[in-house]
Amino acid sequence: xxxxxxxxxxxxxxxxxxxxxxxxxxxxxxxxxxxxxxxxxxxxxxxxxxxxxxxxxxxxxxxxxxxxxxxxxxx
Numbered sequence: 160x161x162x163x164x165x166x167x168x169x170x171x172x173x174x175x176x177x178x179x180x181x182x183x184x185x186x187x188x189x190x191x192x193x194x195x196x197x198x199x200x201x202x203x204x205x206x207x208x209x210x211x212x213x214x215x216x217x218x219x220x221x222x223x224x225x226x227x228x229x230x231x232x233x234x
Contacts, residue, residue: 175189
């Protein structure tokens with residue numbers, strides 16, 4: 160498993176270690192999860208479940224047709 164070395168100032172290190180303790184995980188696991196969450200290449204499941212959940216959203220397809228919102232001239 161690859162290893163990395165981080166150079167942090169004392170305050171940042173203390174905050175990160177406190178966050179790891181609060182999450183109940185090791186410092187290494189906490190940093191690894193932070194990196195994984197920032198480099199994810201797909202939308203989180205909780206966000207994907209929101210797709211189509213608003214029936215009044217104006218661009219939602221209805222009866223196989225796309226309904227668009229009225230356009231406003233910007234000039």
